[in-house]
Amino acid sequence: MTFPLIGEHLALDLLNTRTAEGDLVADPAGLAAWLGAQAGRLSAVDAVGEGEVAAVRAVREAARPALDAVRRGERPPAQALRALNGALSAAPSHRVLTWGEGAGPAVAVHRQAGPARRLAAELADAVVELLTDPRAGQVRECEAHDCVLLFLPAHPRRRWCVAGVCGNRARVARYYARHKDG
Numbered sequence: 001m002t003f004p005l006i007g008e009h010l011a012l013d014l015l016n017t018r019t020a021e022g023d024l025v026a027d028p029a030g031l032a033a034w035l036g037a038q039a040g041r042l043s044a045v046d047a048v049g050e051g052e053v054a055a056v057r058a059v060r061e062a063a064r065p066a067l068d069a070v071r072r073g074e075r076p077p078a079q080a081l082r083a084l085n086g087a088l089s090a091a092p093s094h095r096v097l098t099w100g101e102g103a104g105p106a107v108a109v110h111r112q113a114g115p116a117r118r119l120a121a122e123l124a125d126a127v128v129e130l131l132t133d134p135r136a137g138q139v140r141e142c143e144a145h146d147c148v149l150l151f152l153p154a155h156p157r158r159r160w161c162v163a164g165v166c167g168n169r170a171r172v173a174r175y176y177a178r179h180k181d182g
């Protein structure tokens with residue numbers, strides 16, 4: 001499976017698993033592919049099952065209304081806050097000091113929970129990080145009318161999720177609109 005947009009903030013990557021075409025992580029195979037594409041950003045899950053799918057989708061369904069509210073400068077719905085905080089508290093974490101050979105001291109986060117809860121907590125953590133980031137208000141939706149993907153523009157002029165895809169489609173559509181009577 002390929003994902004149209006990946007490598008945005010982890011919370012946006014999560015939200016972008018719901019596209020105009022459908023839900024890309026609706027089953028274990030889809031979620032496993034997405035987790036593979038996020039390798040290094042989330043702790044590894046050995047076997048992805050329905051439990052992980054449900055946990056990830058629950059965080060995503062809470063993240064969307066929470067982000068929409070924060071983008072408008074409003075308080076997120078209580079249910080969304082409850083769901084995100086529930087995911088965080090279901091996998092208590094502590095920091096672990098490690099020592100990498102040649103790399104020196106480093107800190108890792110250990111979560112005491114099974115894979116589904118751990119995954120949900122890591123994603124909820126990313127959502128909280130985004131919501132509390134002053135740039136959360138700058139999150140944009142792709143301007144293509146049939147695209148719902150979200151991104152945080154590094155450049156204020158960015159209009160498309162992927163310029164080579166949605167930007168091109170918009171250019172082609174404009175071209176045909178201009179020439180349809182000629």
Ligand SMILES: [Zn+2]
Pocket residue numbers: 142143144147148149160161162166
């Ligand atoms: Zn797009």
